[in-house]
Amino acid sequence: MSRALPQVEPDPSLPRRVTVYEVGPRDGLQNESGVVPAAVKAEFVRRLLAAGLETVETTSFVDPRWVPQLADAEEVLALLGDAGRGPRRPVLVPNLRGLDRALAAGVGAVAIFGSATETFARRNLNRSVEESVGMFAPVVERARAEGLWVRGYVSMCFGDPWEGPVPVAQVVDVCRRLMDLGCDQLSLGDTIGVGTVGHVHRLLEALAAAGIGPEQVGVHFHDTYGQALANTLAALRDGVSVVDASTGGLGGCPFAKSATGNLATEDLVWALDGAGVETGLDLDALVATSSWMAEQLGRPSPSRVVTALTGG
Template identity: 85%
Template sequence: MRLPLPQVEPDATLPDSVTIYEVGPRDGLQNESSVVPAEVKAEFVRRLAGAGLGTIETTSFVDPRWVPQLADAEEVLGLLDEQGRGAQRPVLVPNERGLDRALAAGVGAVAVFGSATETFARKNLNRSVEESLAMFAPVVERARAEGLWVRGYVSMCFGDPWEGPVPVEQVVEVCRRLMDLGCDQLSLGDTIGVGTVGHVHRLLAGLDAVGITVDRVGVHFHDTYGQALSNTLAALREGVTVVDAAAGGLGGCPYAKSATGNLATEDLVWALDGAGVHTGVDLDALVATSAWMAGHLGRPSPSRVVRALTGA
């Protein structure tokens, strides 16, 4: 029996096409209690690519003492060979040491991960926001000089578990300063999933007012309160065309326990397919990939679409 598909009813308020920035292999696996073998991680990337996902963040060159789940970054990229390199296979680098490792591995794109709030900057990077930006400056400069594409993540854009609501003006200022370093793209992170539609509109308007236009912005919503998909659609209606998502709804943050899973790539693809928006993703192949990974993790996939289509 064929898997059901959404009935296509084109939505003129959405972009014609959307780029899905798949974060499952990095953000999705970094919070697992057990370490997934490098061979499984590499096969995960291959299967995601085979399902039509063009941009896949493969791993992180963070100190393995802090994120042991990703201590095998070089091994994973070695197993992927050319499939793990290029501008469509970014890796996260926290500092210049991480960049050194990434350059030695021959990657073509990197990302730095900052915070809109002081408390999370301290917990995640052991630095203030100001000190974090100073640490990122040579990373971005060197990466650009080497011809790499660079992404800048800003976490806690919609709320912080220690500080509570985060003023939009504060988020905009951190984003502006990070992009002024030379990043090609900005990812707005709702790390604990508290954002709502009106908040999304206001933040994007604030960024536009300082010259950070929607063509340079991606959105990264966690689904803690079930708002990830509605917030994503709100951003798309503002003109954003890059969406972070994790296959199977995997993910979280080691330093913010209230950060539950990412927006599930399957749930996003189902919604966009139904709206007539092109993603290039084969939903059947993606669901099969997430079910396969759920088997390796020993638990059902959090994605509603995966569960509906597999009966899990």
């Protein structure tokens, strides 16, 4: 495959280096209508690592009744062996039972997933925001005691399909609560993809005023309205240097039907390569991996860069 290259024009308003937090194996595959075999999932992770990704969220220890697509978490991690362990291989855990399973599998990092809105907290966790924070408290405490790195996801930071616009102060309050539990990093989720550049700036500004600086934050944008890349670049210009992305643009949210795919890792890397920002990623390998996974899923990759470079 011959590769076109973006013309590199360094952008001094962006960080010199960006860490891509790859969510495809977990957030991407959890939204598939069918179950992808464990061996394919493990191979997906291996290919991502070979492409230079250092942080890959591998799977989820949510109750299989809720997310049957990831019911094989233990099997996937067993197939990965040491490649699936360590502080750069987080897994999602909802509660102490999930954490027990994750610890038994030998993981080195976990993520919890909260909500900035009451309705989504009820639909996703069957608890209020207050109750969900209470559920997470012993999870984070034990995870930290076991020496694990802990991330806190906050969904619906920019809008909610049931509640509409979400006040910035409300989002900041939930973020502050999760950080106070002892999370190492927050991920700000635009779960339904309605955020815009000004909104991103306003939220990051409010978080900084509350003592949560951009160095503690990652951003997680969905591309429902075509704003994911623009919003990501806005966050980077405000000092964020961790970006969630999904190779091939896989993903959505099984509990929010208006949520479409994640920001495609390839689209992000093309933009950052052109701006002279280091990611350590091999775009050719990412595109090849997306094409391979698209074959496994039986449909084309939604990534614009993958489509452009493969002619598909």
